[in-house]
Amino acid sequence: MRYSWALGPRWSTHYQHGWIMTGLMAEITATPVAKGTLALWFLGQNGWMIKSPAGKVLAVDPYLSNSCHPSRRGLDLDRRVPILVTPEALEADLLLCTHSHKDHADPATLCACARGGRVKAFAGPGDTQAVFAAAGVAESQRGLTWPNHEIFLEDLKVTGTFALPTDAGDLTHMGFVIQVDGGPSLWITGDTAWCDLLAEAGARHQPDAICLPINGGYANLSHWDAAELVRRVAPAQAIPCHWDMFADNSCPPHLFEASLKVKEVRGVYRLPEHGRKMVIEPR
Template identity: 30%
Template sequence: MINLLDNLRSVAVEPNHLAVCSLGQAGYIYKTSEGQYIVIDPYLTDFCEHRIGLAFKRLMPALIDPAELEALPLTAYLMTHHHEDHLDVELIEALSVVDFPFYAPPQTIGILVELGVAAERCQPLLKSSISYEIAGVSIHSVFADHGDIAPDAVGIIVQSQGKTIYHMGDTCLREAEFQEIANRFEIDLLILPINGKYGNMNEADAVKAISILKPKYAVPCHFWMLPGNSGGDPVVFLEGVKQAVPDTEALLFKMGEIFVV
């Protein structure tokens, strides 16, 4: 069993770089060269199974618990939308001290406030784009289309010391909107869904998105964790990127893997 907390703390992040650690599903922790930790869409409990049923039982164990997440400590907690595998209610409830800001769409903020998070700790992320600065890190919300099941869902771009990571959240393929994002940002690492369910992109859609956004690296997410929401073949994704977008390097992360951009 890896000690993810120790690994995150010990990994060296040189100036002008960012470290990215996969938590599984669509969850990641970013570490800056100055030792700040930002978490996005962490799913660390069995909330989906408890709320939805056995088809949403997690098939891979969480590698970090809420107490360890707090102990990093966190600079910011980001969420792309309110669905159970992105807004982990049991994780939020287990946090003992909430002394960091949350950045999330309005519907998600409403749930956070109902859970007891102080409203002044919650900053809205909007589909029309909004930006924040915290401890030298820039946070930008950008367009996502998760349909009527999450109408205010967003993608989130994090920038630090010249590096740009774009987490697309849950979204279908929207070529015109993605082109607008490509015109604004030079993306180092793109994180995107391939499960092809609940309105999300499948492997072919993801490859098309990559061809528009032209990141240096691209990594798929949102597959194999929850049977009821699983889909997508990462091998098909890898082959598609290699053939259609050879200038982008496609990656695969195992849970707990740390990659320095």
């Protein structure tokens, strides 16, 4: 069953099986961010746009095409979320990919971003580097990163975090903790299977907010695993993702909320709305 949306004035132009949101990139560019906070926009799957008080913009895992469809295995991977920013229009100081799977390091999106020239730099772990190169990203714009590696961008520090790979095709999965000077930290875990080390490594960063997958498909965190990670790491906000894009790799997000309740983790659940600004504050 497909989701339906009440389409407001920002929605226009049919694109394959979805819609393009006009004006979101302009909104992100124009949005001021209060000191001591981060602004966050959900693009679907594990796609995020993040803006700092100094105006620095990060894109994480933007999947802005329908390139996973059709599936070679016969799965329903036709996108169910509108394309919120065209990849040619995407503007970012840094585009981060957590791993090389197509819904995270999407060749179609990356090719268009490389051609568009609005993304200043690209970074990701080992297996993403070949994807960047094949997409036409100049060598001078490509950066290799890994768990515990730090990237500094004016008022932002991006620290790589451990993730347990979900298949043998890419063993360089990772996540990112994004810390703003004098403000909150946001942990985007990326795709990861459960293990105790994930919780131990994540808790070291004491993130104020976590964005984490809940779908449970193909070795990813289930809604129950995700709730346990939140319980152990104890952020002020827990934001589910990776539940919305594909019919055959989805999970109703209320099950994550229910799992948090069963584990007696109260007051942290926050459901993101596609293309709507969220404000991340210190706990």
